[in-house]
Amino acid sequence: MHRRRSVVLTALTALVAIYSLVPLFWLVVNATKTQQGLLSSFGLWFGDGKFALLDNIRQTLTYDDGVFVRWLGNTLLYVVAGAGGATLLATLGGYGLAKFDFPGKRAVFAVVIGAVAVPGTALAVPTFLMFSRMGLTNTPWSVIIPSLVSPFGLYLMWTFAAQAVPDEMLEAARIDGAGEFRTFFRVSAPLLGPGIVTVLLFTVVATWNNYFLPLIMLKDPRWYPLTIGLNSWNDQAQTVGGQAVFNLVITGSLLTILPLLAAFLLLQRYWQSGLAAGSVKE
Template sequence: MTAAPTIRASARSARRPRSLTLTLVTLVALVYSLLPLVWLLISATKTQEGLFDSFGLWFAGDFALFTNIADTFAYQDGIFGRWLLNTLLYVIVGAGGATLLAALAGYGLAKFDFRGRKAVFALILGGIAVPPTALAVPTFLMFAKMGLTDTPWAIIIPSLVSPFGLYLMWTYSAEAVPDEILESARVDGAGEFRIFFKLALPLLAPGFVTVLLFNTVATWNNFFLPLIMLKDPDLFPLTLGLYAWNEQSTTVGGDVVYHLVITGSLLTIVPLIVAFLLLQRYWQSGLAAGSVKQ
């Protein structure tokens, strides 16, 4: 007799409205996050004159988005396309390599017991605590002596190191890959690399995608390292190239191309948005599972 009232009480509790304060805070955070994107999208539809003659959060008289896109790719002999290819190269080789190395190292640390394991763990935590900007100048001095500055390797090699990605893959591997499967494969005579790529890596897919997204965003938005490493505009990533256009617009006698800077910024974030939307389910599940402590 008491079960039905209990169920009804639980149902009423489940239908109870959320906290108004929490809803308002979430709404403010949503507006704060989306407002710059809305401004960027609207501004990219305006001409150079329309940027200054119209309200920032509303469209101007002329819709110039497609013209701006064409002009962005054509300006300075199409160097924007070169910057886009450079960024893709840095992401594919740097972020992709960093994710693979993090998966290999994290799996090894989680599934193999060896002397110095705790020291490695402390070193990884220390690497996470050090901001990348603090290492930029020492890295530049080291690369300058090696003759690697103003080359793609000056961006790719530092991007291959991801302490946070390694730690995330370590914690995820400890939970996602059962030791029984590994022991069975070893009994059947499988080698360690074959076990990793054939058995462990498919189980690590959600965590792998999560780390890949983090590394992709970090490499795609990398600015300070290319700023001190690169001088040749043909090697610039998108971030540094758009910064150079913006600085050119503020220089006396320079070509003012604010509309191209804004349109280029919009084009820069589109691939990241598409990647997050396509890989969202892997990212969410991998992030939740990776948060479980060892």
């Protein structure tokens, strides 16, 4: 029975891996083709023509006065300010809710759970109407400020801090005369490392791939993130005579996912160290 379950789980894992890796493989393969090669061999294998990956990257970075680089810079700005700020606020809020008692804590918990259940797209239009009254639309703030709110990140840090930080350690630090800020940064923050990295990755991915919010907030192409910019190129490629940028859309999509892959590879060791630390009992 256990062996049969193992075979089934292995097969399901293999199917999920294939489902996830085939689009990435398709993207890599077609990013190496010229525009003519895409029209003649648009498939899952390399064409017989020129290996044009480097030329495609150069064209992508220089097309339309290097607007792709501008979109990349905008995306990094939204990620650093929005995702970084959301992680900081979720960490501080989750730690405070987990380790301090105050009136109305149950009500806060209900609000957080309710906020997790509400999809972000449902709040995009009301947020746009509010920001338009404040004169913040078509500015970076219209993307950064909503990105600072991460109910799921707050809930995750709340539950993680409740288990990862022993109350005895906090009491010992307070008895030694450490203030709350010093206790948090010297005692609690190292223990919260795996949770912070998890929330950071979730918020980075959400902000990096954010499409609908900047779509309704931004009208100036100079402030577009990569998602909106590449979509504008794709719309151009669908028009008559616009297919000349189709190779740029594919290459730009490949370049867009590389930073996310790098972030996961660089930060996975913090997950592994956190899991290993949690599995050892004194």
